[in-house]
Amino acid sequence: MTASIPIPAASKRALITGITGQDGSYLAELLLSKGYQVHGLIRRASTFNTGRIDHLYQDPHDPDAKLFLHYGDLTDSSRLVTLIEKIHPDEVYHLAAQSHVRVSFDEPEFTGNTTGVGTTRLLEAIRMVGVDCRFYQASSSEMFGATPPPQNEDTPFYPRSPYGAAKVYGYWIARNYREGHGLYAVNGILFNHESPRRGETFVTRKIARAAARIALGLDKDVYLGNLDAVRDWGYAPEYVEGMWRMLQADEPTDYVLATGTAYTVRDFAQFCFDHVNLDWQQYVKFDESYLRPTEVDALIGDATKAESLLAWKPRTLALQLSHVMVDAELNRARKA
Ligand code: NAP
Ligand code: GDD
DSSP states (O other): OOTTOOOOOOSOEEEEETTTSHHHHHHHHHHHHTTOEEEEEEOOOSSOOOTTTGGGOOOTTSTTOOEEEEEOOTTOHHHHHHHHHHHOOSEEEEOOSOOOHHHHHHSHHHHIIIIIIHHHHHHHHHHHHTOOOEEEEEEEGGGTTTSOSSBOTTSOOOOOSHHHHHHHHHHHHHHHHHHHHOOEEEEEEEOOEEOTTSOTTSHHHHHHHHHHHHHTTSOOOEEESOSOOEEOOEEHHHHHHHHHHHHHSSSOOOEEEOOOOOEEHHHHHHHHHHHTTOOGGGTEEEOGGGOOSSOOOBOOBOOHHHHHHHOOOOOOOHHHHHHHHHHHHHHHHHHO
16 A cells, blocks of 8 residues: 555556456556556455455555555545545546446445446546546446447437446536536446456356356356346457547547447357356256346447547457356366
């Protein structure tokens, strides 16, 4: 932690909220590789929550250190003001959120407070301090909800979860600071993106992990909910590259990142189990507790705008992604 350590001068400083999450960890790697000084907001927890970024750790006393971590929380506005004042970032990547859709039905108020109003707290901190920075808002395809695919930047929102509703609020508040206060603020409307660093309760990681562990004789089966949901799954490291590109453009605007391909949860299960030569139907069981009160049936994105304005293109599609994830789980399980 860097409570009393003065921050050295640097060519470019970035603040990442949610640096301990899947995307935050890949983005930190990317920005460090580009020579940025990277500051991450982390929450105090009773157990370590920095597993995804431990390999990036640098001693903050080292004069060449480029990564600095700061305790803070999206519900603590005075802390956000203090940090913005101290760091004076050139770019802010706002990734922190209660990001689990199913959990948002259990904790709708908390999700609104962090995922929604947390965005306003951070934007207000930037406005109050008066720092001239660029702001990335982690918007989501979940905002499209019940609006049928294909979905792009002009598609109307119809959120189907407290999480989706909170993200719609975050989207509009970011646009409001762009249009009302002249902030360079961008909404990245990202479709599902996955990796071996995905949280274990999201469906791709859950399936990949189960397939690997069942193949190794460590587990017997896996319980899932709706297998019919259609998602557009991409690879997280490619999506964080898109986030960075959005903040390098001349003008701020909003972009969809997606692969444009569509698979069901059932397809993904088949890909994963096929990869370890097992028949998924023998191992995937149904548990209604994983169903959601309202489901998002189909998300399929159209990323034409990002492709033409940012020269961004996804390379890894669902089948290859499933193999990357299952192989990572096989390695993890063997090491453990
Ligand atoms: P993730 O792995 O769940 O990471 C969420 C991050 O937010 C973690 O670092 C978490 O800290 C932090 N966080 C949660 N509540 C916080 C609070 N109150 N104060 C400070 N930090 C808090 O999410 P992700 O998959 O990397 O996604 C990054 C962002 O993109 C999220 O906003 C998500 O909603 C959005 N998004 C994700 C996808 C996707 O497919 N992955 C698609 C569209 C949009 P802890 O580690 O301490 O829990
Ligand atoms: N998590 C989970 N667990 N989902 C399941 C399960 C299960 O056991 N069984 C079926 N599903 C279905 C869900 O009902 C959903 O339709 C689909 O699998 C994907 O679920 P998640 O992996 O939890 O992702 P998500 O699409 O709800 O939300 C993710 O993507 C959003 C972008 O569209 C999250 O990363 C959000 O933060 C993100 O904004």
